[in-house]
Amino acid sequence: MKKELLYPFDANYILAKKKRIKRELLAEGERFVDKKIAILGGSTTNDIKLILELFLLNQGIRPSFYESEYNKYYEDAVFDNAELEAFAPDLIYIHTSNRNITRYPQMSDSKSRITDLLEAEYQKYCTIWESIADRYHCPIIQNNFEMPMYRLMGNRDASDRHGKVNFLTRLNMLFYDYADNHEDFYICDINYISADYGLAEWSDPFFYHMYKYALNVNAIPYLAFNVANIIKSVFGKNKKGLVLDLDNTLWGGVIGDDGVENIALGQEVAEGQIYSEFQNYVKEQTQLGVILNIDSKNDFENAKAGIEHPDSAFCMQDFIEVKANWEPKDQNFREIAEDLNLLPESLVFVDDNPAERSIVAQNLDGVCAPEIGDARDYIRILDRNGFFETTILSEDDQKRNEMYRANADRKKSLHAFTDYHAYLESLQMKGTILPFDEMSLNRVAQLSNKSNQFNLTTKRYTRDEMEMRAKDENYITLYGKLEDKFGDNGIVSVVIGKRVKEECHIELWIMSCRVLKRDMEYAMLDTLIETCQNKGIKKIRGFYYPTAKNAMVKDFYGKMGFSQVACDAAGNSEWELEITLVWEKKNNVICVNGE
Template sequence: MNYPLDAAHIIKKRQKIKKELIGELANPLTKRIAIMGGSTTNELVSLIEIFLLHANIQPIFYQSEYAQYFEESIFDNPKLKEFKPDVIYIYTTSVNIKGFPRISDTSPMIEEKLRFETESYCRIWDSLEKEYQCPIIQNNFDYPINRPLGNLDCCLEIGKTNFLLNLNLFFAKASRERRNLFISDINYLSSFVGLREWFDKNLWYSYKYAISYTGLVHLAKNISIILKSIFGKSKKCLVLDLDNTCWGGVIGDDGIDNIQIGNETAVGQAHQALQKYIIELKERGVVLAVCSKNDDNMARTGFSHPDSVLKISDFASFKANWKPKHENLVDICNEIKILPDALVFIDDNPMERDLVSQHLEEVGVPDIGHDIANFVEFIDREGYFEPVQLSHDDMKRSEYYQGNSQRNNYQAEFSDYNEYLVSLQMESEIATFSPLYAERIAQLTNKTNQFNLTTKRFTLDEIKRMMSLNSEYICLYGKLRDKFGDNGLISVVIGRIEKQNELHLDLWLMSCRVIKRGMEFAMLDALMKLVANRNIDTVYGYYIESPNNTMVKNLYRDFGFTCIEKNDSASKWIFEGDYKNKNKIIKVHL
């Protein structure tokens, strides 16, 4: 199920694979996925299912009738309404183009055909967004395997390739403007697989499969990567071995002058290419760490090599010692405050990879082999760090986690934890939801798992809707900064008002990078001030257990709430009466 994909094996054994994966599920995330097909979708659905099961996601599918993607999206659809999709995937390809340009078409005629296609898809997106308010995944277009105009097909207005290129550019622009529209780039995917392998004429003529079996496996993998990202299951941190990974050779034996990095050798170029790719990941928000069996001082010298793209300052955590690597990975998690399931570990040594996989099953450990030239491809094709959006907070994430490492070192100077917190000089901005932060708020609700009382997920449209219903909700965000830097928007509270005097807390979450700094009490003080201003006299809190949120099991008890209902996996709490502020450390700007 991991790269490199054995498409023939997956197709042949998919029922057996499915059975095995179902038996391995542990507290899976259940999601309802509607597939609006422009061609036959049965095989695709079965393949998407096993890739999601492999990610511990239990999918429930709705399939449109054959090629009825437009009609079922535009017109009243009671079955789809009853299904209540979490995500809708529009599975169309170039075979669904209604009218390609003809040789005799004039420019206005071609523009009209292009307008017809774009307006048709806009109608689909508008209708689905309005009715279902959920993420929409849309294929762009693969190129046709035949080109009547040859190489001119991509240049002339009448060319099919040129026509599809313009449609793909329109789709890309639409996805930037519509925050719930996500593009599945089959234009790239078909190129990666190869057009001759991507499209099978016999499958199309006989069964109306718009993509070959091989292509369907790669597409299913790609869709599962996008879905995992939408559901908040992308990885956050790339952990690197050093010797024969970041550079060629062994720094302890060869010394800085003799490791291979740079343009002098083919191996050195490949290691430098890997470092360049890793820097690009860091620049868009992936956190970097080192886990190496090495002398610490010697290991650090490798990054002072003049041809090293990576520098010591790029890493949020640096573990070079002789401990087992799985233990160092746990230490990295504790230091930068993330869970092991957020890690991807890269190591050229198969024994080390195997040991980490055995001790920390949730860590992503690609079987990268020994050839450094292929390392980037293994990381890239697996889609570990797939983003569905890129926010300002995303691009600063590495900086945030590096700040946590600095705070940990600084904390060691204090014997009294409270004194340490005071010395951080923390300041917070707490306010009701703002359109400026709507995307970040929606992102947090879908990615935060540890400090999350109910793990309810909300789309951007749902966040905007709550913002417009001010009389029915109290919704707060919190930002935090200290002497080491700005942590960004890191906390969200959503309360639903009932009977005018009751507030039900549907969501309370906080980013793991600010845990144990008292921000939850600052948020509670701000919430209770608004509660008093609105003459609300009863506040209900809810805890719903998940695999990762047991750390907040007793949060409402710590807030001074009283438990009124409880079972093995959930509890309900109540607060009534006068409230006294609990935050004594953070300076709050309301």
């Protein structure tokens, strides 16, 4: 990833060098997924589109765009639009602002009149959102409203129903309620972004009256960056964990030199308070399922003493992997990723030392090592980068740390066995494999967008697309949950098959790397075959499309008993499996659906 596109970035540099930055990003090759983004603007959007493209490319998403004509966002969304329909967007971003509100309350308006005004404005947007949902079945990102340039009544503008501040705040709350009750609908919080940037600068009227931009042109990278963070989260490009240094990162000072009693941590001095606040911020991330790890040049016992300091927010159990030694940090980082069965790029490196950050970023492709600045800047810089931007927060997300700790316990248990099959039997595994249902759809869609290594066809789906397949009789949909004596792994595998006459063509087969080599793939195949038999299907056809990340499943179908029937020069292969009348089940260690 280009560090110029990580926060804190130089907005003027990005605006000036956008063509060069784009060429450099595109030169990186095959790492992209292609997505079609429609921007429906209530003001000029051209530079927003160009800068948004850079941030998406940096996240591994190569966008193509549909852009509405100036201030035609309502018409494009609500009325017949052959061009937009042919474009078939994967996501629609509605870029509106308080400039698009033409009727505010007047001081003479009654309470009921103001309520009617508010409802009319809200219903206009509801019409837009529902038209998009009905026509395009894709996720929507909608700006909320920034505060006005001026307050007619001063501070009373916020509390008096006649005030613009009050009106916009109430309208924003209606938007939030809608988001809370509708899937695949997300708010871009320009109310916060503009405040963070500086409302007076953000709303500089020069740019609207001269160019019809609803914000300062120099603020466009900050807006585009936030929109890109939502998009990359929707399409499964979020990071999964932090790898943290210790000395001068989680506490002030060098514990090996200063001693545990002299590190800066706690409420006694200002420096210690800053590090305590940062520790609390980091620990809060675990509520989102962010996994925490340590990579420190330290003696292990010193590291342990610091982590368990009386004023520390942490205990050793808060970290999945702790590498405290004198090995190179990039080597430790790579080992942490391997132990977690994650790609290194899934983890963010947080270290106060610029030399260590540089070594890790240069030697581990795709790893983010943000320039975190002084200790008082740590929270702001990590937070604004949006590494863990939340669009869906599933029950499995909230349990992720627990799941990874359980995996560490499983590894310890494995060392007690010389027979791997006996080890699998000792886990007492129970599987639940069922067709998609309302409760599973969020996690199923999330898994389809996050899975890179065990993903045979590399297809990605929104929740709506998953739901449509679940309701279509021509599709077989299965999700698999796995638990054992160490804990519940949640939903770990998804299969989608499409019926084509007497064949089932596998559109998607993915599995979480947390459960590799646990025979869950055999349990899924057994259930798929049983489902096919019940539908009179006689053959299963599977497809493998290679990427830079899914080489581990190149020969998956062959190992599962399929025969290869085609393979092209690019490595794309096709496989088939005849379904016998009596299928000998391949799974014999997982108890599926209570049987």
